[in-house]
Amino acid sequence: MQIQLLIPGLLWPTATLLGPAAGLALDGLATLLGRGTRSMHGFEPYDRQLARLFGLEGSALPLAALRRLGEAGPQPPADDGHWLCADPVNLSFAREHLLLQAFDDDQLPAEESAELVAALNESFTDLGRFEACTPTRWYLRLPRASRGTLYPLDDVVGRPVKHFLPEGDDARLWQRTMNEAQILLHNHPLSRAREESGQRAVNSVWLWGAGELERMPQAPAALVQATDPLSIGLARASQCATATPELSSALKQDTLVVIDSLRKPAQRLDLDSWRSGLEALERDWFSPLATALQRGRIDALRLIAPGDRGTLVVANCRSDRWKFWRKPHAFDALLKSISPAPMALPDAPPPTAPHTDR
Incomplete structure (x- = not known):
């Protein structure tokens, strides 16, 4: 049984000295990040990534x-x-x-x-x-x-x-x-x-949203769980069953879960709402999924997080539960690692070599 978890807005779009997720208890997410295989891909619009999960490519999709x-x-x-x-x-x-x-x-x-x-x-x-x-x-x-x-x-x-x-x-x-x-x-x-x-x-x-379908979308899983109309429309066009996101039913069959509760807070830079939404995801999804993987209830879990700096993909599989040497990886540390380097101020003096006495 496989689960794909698509979460736009999970990656906070700006870097700060105090990390956006600092102080939050995100043990389940840290376990998924540490045990799984992480990769960072270049920026691509979220709607194109969603469409690709249904087998659709191109920039002129309807x-x-x-x-x-x-x-x-x-x-x-x-x-x-x-x-x-x-x-x-x-x-x-x-x-x-x-x-x-x-x-x-x-x-x-x-x-x-x-x-x-x-x-x-x-x-x-x-x-x-x-x-x-x-x-x-x-x-x-x-x-x-x-x-x-x-x-x-x-x-x-x-x-x-x-x-x-x-x-x-x-x-x-x-x-x-x-x-x-x-x-x-x-x-x-x-x-x-x-x-x-x-x-x-x-x-x-x-x-x-103008465009024409060159081919019909294909169901990415037995069930699509989502609340946004674009995901539901893609599922309906592919004749795939739909439901609202809910963990217990997602664990019963191959499921694509689209959770967009963080997308607008990240887009508006509403840090308080984003942190509250992240805590809810930890409680309802990350922590239970980490437990389910540890108990062997999931064959594969793929977390996809599109952001404005790129897309984070984390792949976990059943065998990862035995890799005890892989330690949890804090989410806030991950956000800092993918942040762009700070820009030098225009009026800042150029660096100089240290003075040495001869």
């Missing part, structure tokens, strides 16, 4: 259609047009840059979301139809496929928007659409009311 397939509630017919993610965002200036920030579901009431989507549909009748599956996950259904390069929202959050503008054959169409949506939403009474109450306004949408 992530919007797959994410829409993973949403709760009734599903549209398979031939019911093409899809883009059209997620609500806030654009604001920081010095000379226009930066993008996303919303959590609890930051945007469902009734406000529905009203804003209705306003978009009134203005873009010739383009397609917008819909909201959750307050912060919106979609645009198109009559034909897009021939443009549209960057995923996670790649753009907190970064200058000018580096991620649409490219390709339909670039002008999508740039114009986002500009017009920005004007419409900025002037909407709800946006003004939010600003007056001290909340971030929904003043634009971010379009992404």
Whole structure:
């Protein structure tokens, strides 16, 4: 029995003198890191790594259609047009840059979301139809496929928007659409009311996820445990059973477990939430999995942790439990070992050779 554990956000994205995981009791994770075989791979977007687990390659995957397939509630017919993610965002200036920030579901009431989507549909009748599956996950259904390069929202959050503008054959169409949506939403009474109450306004949408499937995804395991709609959509497209992450059922068959509870805290540099989530993972997953490996209940465990500095892969197998000479490896020490070297200050003097008397 094999388990693959995919945890985006496990690697804290910045290095500090005081380690981000310092002081946390993470004995189970330390055991997995010490007993297993660790490797660090170059950076690759998380969605591509997730798709590869389902046998899909390429940079133009239909992530919007797959994410829409993973949403709760009734599903549209398979031939019911093409899809883009059209997620609500806030654009604001920081010095000379226009930066993008996303919303959590609890930051945007469902009734406000529905009203804003209705306003978009009134203005873009010739383009397609917008819909909201959750307050912060919106979609645009198109009559034909897009021939443009549209960057995923996670790649753009907190970064200058000018580096991620649409490219390709339909670039002008999508740039114009986002500009017009920005004007419409900025002037909407709800946006003004939010600003007056001290909340971030929904003043634009971010379009992404265009693409076409060249082949159907393949089930990576007997069961996929996940809560995010992209993982669930990939599993549904591969006709694989799905469930919410839960250890006891994962131990009964080959399972891919996707846990994204650390992704947003790491992305927002919310250290307190990230540390709390890490402690929960230690309690619910790392410590019990280390025990299960020690007792021979698991043939193989593969931990995959995509981050902005690269991807950590830790492979544990049944025979590793006898390798008593492999000692636990502290997670905080691992984070420091993969941190980039500190940059020298621009005005720092160059190093000089020590003075010696002759």
